[in-house]
Amino acid sequence: MISRLPNSLRSPFWLIIIVLFAASCTPRPELSCPVPSRQQLEWQQLETYAFIHFGLNTFNDMEWGYGDTPSHTFNPPVLDCEQWVLTLKACGMKGVILTAKHHDGFCLWPTETTDYCIRNTYYNKGGGDLVKELSEACKKHGLKFGLYLSPWDRHQADYGYPGYVEVYHRQIEELVSHYGPLFEFWFDGANGGTGWYGGADEARAIVAEHYYDYEKARDIVWKYSPEAAIFGGTVPTLRWIGNEKGVADATQWCMYKTDFEALNDEKNLKRGFRDGEAWLPAEVDVSIRPGWFYHASEDDKVKTVEQLTDLYYNSVGHNTNLLLNFPVNLEGKIPAIDSANAVQWYQKLQRDFRDNLLKDCKVTASHTRGQRFKAMNVLSDEYTHYWATDDGVQQAELVFEFPQATDFNRLMLQEYIPLGQNVESFSLDYYAKGKWLPIETGEPLTTIGYKRLVRFPTVKAEKLRIRFRVFKGTLCINHVGTYLAEE
Ligand code: FUL
Numbered sequence: 001m002i003s004r005l006p007n008s009l010r011s012p013f014w015l016i017i018i019v020l021f022a023a024s025c026t027p028r029p030e031l032s033c034p035v036p037s038r039q040q041l042e043w044q045q046l047e048t049y050a051f052i053h054f055g056l057n058t059f060n061d062m063e064w065g066y067g068d069t070p071s072h073t074f075n076p077p078v079l080d081c082e083q084w085v086l087t088l089k090a091c092g093m094k095g096v097i098l099t100a101k102h103h104d105g106f107c108l109w110p111t112e113t114t115d116y117c118i119r120n121t122y123y124n125k126g127g128g129d130l131v132k133e134l135s136e137a138c139k140k141h142g143l144k145f146g147l148y149l150s151p152w153d154r155h156q157a158d159y160g161y162p163g164y165v166e167v168y169h170r171q172i173e174e175l176v177s178h179y180g181p182l183f184e185f186w187f188d189g190a191n192g193g194t195g196w197y198g199g200a201d202e203a204r205a206i207v208a209e210h211y212y213d214y215e216k217a218r219d220i221v222w223k224y225s226p227e228a229a230i231f232g233g234t235v236p237t238l239r240w241i242g243n244e245k246g247v248a249d250a251t252q253w254c255m256y257k258t259d260f261e262a263l264n265d266e267k268n269l270k271r272g273f274r275d276g277e278a279w280l281p282a283e284v285d286v287s288i289r290p291g292w293f294y295h296a297s298e299d300d301k302v303k304t305v306e307q308l309t310d311l312y313y314n315s316v317g318h319n320t321n322l323l324l325n326f327p328v329n330l331e332g333k334i335p336a337i338d339s340a341n342a343v344q345w346y347q348k349l350q351r352d353f354r355d356n357l358l359k360d361c362k363v364t365a366s367h368t369r370g371q372r373f374k375a376m377n378v379l380s381d382e383y384t385h386y387w388a389t390d391d392g393v394q395q396a397e398l399v400f401e402f403p404q405a406t407d408f409n410r411l412m413l414q415e416y417i418p419l420g421q422n423v424e425s426f427s428l429d430y431y432a433k434g435k436w437l438p439i440e441t442g443e444p445l446t447t448i449g450y451k452r453l454v455r456f457p458t459v460k461a462e463k464l465r466i467r468f469r470v471f472k473g474t475l476c477i478n479h480v481g482t483y484l485a486e487e
Pocket of ligand 1: 063188189190285292
């Protein structure tokens with residue numbers, strides 16, 4: 001090529017410019033469809049956020065109120081939304097989703113759609129509005145705000161008939177038009193049939209897929225909060241993980257099917273589909289206590305730092321978001337033990353992931369798609385910098401050489417998901433005392449996705465090798481880290 005250049009461009013200066021230009025022109029890999037929307041990518045980058053379950057159930061000591069408890073039973077003496085928000089911030093939560101209405105039908109805002117709401121309580125002499133108070137506390141302290149509005153309503157006389165669906169849609173409109181912007185809206189899927197239903201006191205069956213007109217509900221949400229992620233219903237932008245225990249499979253695809261049956265299939269929800277037609281990443285919802293609502297009998301059953309740490313590795317570490325529930329107590333506060341455990345848990349994670357021990361390593365790759373996609377990019381903090389191979393490459397590896405033998409017991413890997421999720425299998429080896437040895441992990445090294453965290457007993461290594469054994473499309477890795485966590 002150089003021999004074909006005119007003499008005027010053969011000076012070293014121009015040659016360097018030409019080489020740099022050629023490198024920057026290397027095209028990025030093709031998209032492997034499906035890929036996340038910008039909104040889905042930003043949602044995945046949140047990683048951890050909180051649920052608050054609070055309402056008449058709290059005062060009834062129930063999980064699923066029947067819908068007939070008098071509204072004045074709701075009477076928290078020292079309710080303080082700022083205490084909730086400051087606690088949640090201190091445990092690293094990026095946002096909070098409030099149960100504006102649970103299945104019992106009691107509304108935490110002064111809705112015009114029913115008298116069964118906070119207006120008819122002693123709280124703030126009937127002038128309270130918890131949705132407003134929490135949304136304002138979130139704005140003040142920089143947390144994102146989301147809402148849960150149960151479609152199933154055990155109070156409403158019209159439940160099961162067309163009239164209720166109008167009420168439900170009006171409730172959504174009141175919420176999104178007054179308290180946004182929202183980062184997520186939750187259409188809960190539960191329906192146990194029985195309820196008070198205006199005194200009818202009977203069981204009512206509906207076909208959820210058609211009854212609630214979820215397309216219309218979603219459109220109302222997006223009219224006011226176009227950025228809101230949607231949980232549940234027929235048109236979600238994310239998927240339930242299929243259990244409430246806080247467990248996502250290690251093999252975890254962001255892709256999924258969109259039919260209503262698949263969206264309720266607990267077995268497949270847990271891991272997704274390699275060839276799913278839509279980008280529907282999973283959310284792991286789990287409570288810090290056994291129940292979603294506060295029960296004094298569970299004061300000694302709050303998850304410990306160790307249990308919360310397991311939850312983190314099994315959710316965020318398995319390519320899903322963690323939605324951790326905090327029940328608010330009868331006083332109107334997050335109990336001290338819950339907040340102490342959650343804050344200590346977060347501080348431990350902060351310590352464990354503070355130093356990426358690869359930062360001074362020499363990095364070599366078996367394949368590289370030119371300078372723009374060089375192997376060193378995996379150590380960059382810039383999200384859009386990534387290492388990629390040429391198209392058609394079927395296996396590739398990265399080797400990190402430490403300046404001196406180094407102890408570590410955690411690995412973090414991230415695929416550059418704006419171009420899709422591709423990796424199906426990888427392996428880890430470390431080099432010590434003249435030979436390569438496999439790193440023994442307790443779980444299969446399969447998918448990566450937005451984030452994969454791997455735990456293993458501490459190794460002392462001179463080098464680390466990651467072999468990407470099976471992947472679809474082109475390999476694009478934007479972050480690798482190793483850490484030495486407290487055992
Ligand atoms: C479930 C509900 O039935 C629980 O009460 C809780 O709100 C949980 C987050 O979703 O479907």
